Amino acid sequence: MNKLINIEQAIDLIKDGDTIFVGGFLGVGSPHRLIDALVKRGTKNLILICNDTGTPEVGVGKLVVNKQFRKIIASHIGTNKETGRQMMEGETEVELVPQGTLIEQIRSAGYGLGGVLTPTGLGTEYAKGKQIINVDGKDYLLEKPLFADVAIIAATKADKFGNLFYHGATRNFNNITSSAAKITIAEVEELVEIGDIDPDIVHTPGIFVEYLVNGGK
Amino acid sequence: MNKLINIEQAIDLIKDGDTIFVGGFLGVGSPHRLIDALVKRGTKNLILICNDTGTPEVGVGKLVVNKQFRKIIASHIGTNKETGRQMMEGETEVELVPQGTLIEQIRSAGYGLGGVLTPTGLGTEYAKGKQIINVDGKDYLLEKPLFADVAIIAATKADKFGNLFYHGATRNFNNITSSAAKITIAEVEELVEIGDIDPDIVHTPGIFVEYLVNGGK
């Protein structure tokens, strides 16, 4: 059960056409080395599910600039003009989802739910085409699960079983996406021995993490 | 914003007829001093929402023995014969809910969802009367939010703002129920100053906790 692989082995796991989760919020808590290696590899026709598309120079935005996505599902693309350009010119399909809905959709996938009901977006254009379900007199949108083939995430610390610990605001989407991908690869700043993370403070149980990449600080 | 109150003040906050969440799993992680004080006070006609009903001598089971509930919503009552007796003899209404469904119903209430869709219980008597929703060809039960007036929970450590930390398996329902009650009262083993719990390891943000009771070990 050795989960530690090198970056090239990690990138081998992402195939043309795959749907990928990428952790991070405007690049904070993103797996930067994995992203750089994926840019270098040039894997194409990917579907991205991510909170945002970073900037052209930071985080997942580099993959946008390199035109590796055929579709992007995100809550915000305003910090990366290239995403907007590709959308406007019809090069890349972009689906915008409210941030709180997006994370619940991913959680539904990872946690075995058929979806959740949320009031967010009711009455707006976002709601068009979505099923409305009335619960005790109140309307909600039915939001379905979102799965991925591979999640690439970042963590501050990991033990060799894959238990993850995040510092500061880097937890964001990393924690939940690990539960909803067939393969989760965590790029970690610090790798410690099994038993070196107090079980009370593990943020992501190691069972959600298939592979570890030692990313350094 | 002084959240620290004594046990009598805490029990004053629970009124006859209230719906209460009680944290704990077979008494592990239950607020034992608050329960004892509530037994002594004898507040009546309560609705209980709890994982289980403990045993006649341990945890929330003492409140069952004292006949303080008109209704009990729980996943398991088998360790407390008195709950079964009250149910069989029609003294107390008992609604049994799968454990994973129960915690999602409480989370839905606290997290602003209209409910979740789960496959758990499909095709069984539990599903009778529940709305079935088909998502992409698969059936799910619609499970609605469960709110409470007061949550009484237990934590290992708290700072004076109400940030909570749990040791071991005591987290169980305590963490989530705090989000779904109008008033949450946490009985804590150790009370520390604000700033004395590392923000990275807080399990329950203090905004979910209205009152603290110093319970001691």
Add this chain to the structure above:
Amino acid sequence: MDVKSFIAKRVAREFKDGNLVNLGIGLPTMVANYVPENINVIFQSENGFIGLGPAPAPEQLDPAITNAGGIPVTVKPGAAFFDSATSFGIIRGGHVDYTVLGALQVDEKGNIANYMIPGKMVPGMGGAMDLLTGAKKVIVAMEHTAKGSLKILKKCNLPLTAINAVDLIVTEMGVIEVTPEGLVLKEINPEYTVEQVQAATEATLIIKGKPEIMKLD
């Protein structure tokens, strides 16, 4: 005092001791600078924490601690970090007392448009739809017009971020409350007449007696 600071200072007067507040990017962020010293307001950052503090001194800078705009910040004692699911549970679940956002348009039903101009600017809703749906009170903080073009309308014509969401509009001209009857001019900047404010507002302002003078202290 410049116009933006004036608006931010007036918004800050709405808060009460212990309130949990989320501030949007831009002008709303400035509100934090004007919270009265005699009250304790707690700020939430939707990327994953409660207890947002001021910008760091160079030696305090921690790349893992940024606000929702990706800008380095600090956290105050008693802070707690969490993942995006918890963050938006707090938001959607009604645990945020005030959200302060800018707007492209607001109308007399409390509808708000602030996330896209079709064909021109499509940044995405980020967390705005959830905040508008979930926060107990929504304050729009913005300049009264956009270089003369009206923003407070009878009916928004840009895609809505949320319906019936706005409670209060604070501009450099006055303070407008959204009521079931329409927009009530509650306070006015003495540098303007009621007629001037109405001329800068497409919706008909309801005047109940004489509007109070906008107070900043």
Add this chain to the structure above:
Amino acid sequence: MDVKSFIAKRVAREFKDGNLVNLGIGLPTMVANYVPENINVIFQSENGFIGLGPAPAPEQLDPAITNAGGIPVTVKPGAAFFDSATSFGIIRGGHVDYTVLGALQVDEKGNIANYMIPGKMVPGMGGAMDLLTGAKKVIVAMEHTAKGSLKILKKCNLPLTAINAVDLIVTEMGVIEVTPEGLVLKEINPEYTVEQVQAATEATLIIKGKPEIMKLD
């Protein structure tokens, strides 16, 4: 070796290195004692952790670390504690490889009844419905009959805990696989004949060639 240990030992042979396994109360708990030494199996405890270890020595006893039956246990290095929402996310989300439970009745459709006898015993489903729905493989570990009364039926007549859920039935008489065609007797305890096993089974056993001899090592 007594009957229960015999069954537990055979069940343990199903596991592969790295499997995540949840063991029910009673006989299934004994399975942990027989995991082959050359593989590493990880146990989940639905009250909130992964990494369940053996019973504590007196000096190791920690009242916060108990199994789902409330019995003190230990955790192994690499363990992680979490709340009930995460615990059942792991269960419902298909992350548990095997769940091992007892049963009152099982039938040829893989239906299982193990949580109540109406009017007699209504303990509640606890986490069983979620485990039966979510685990990748469900193993029923039980004595073949209850003091002579049949338990492996054509059709369960007690209220079901889950439909089409069971994959494998391990008893002291043999190993039975639930297939779309019905129950296949895969292995037999050489102390019994096929006729004896069939006589103790209401459902018709499908025999494909000669059943293998039950092996425990």
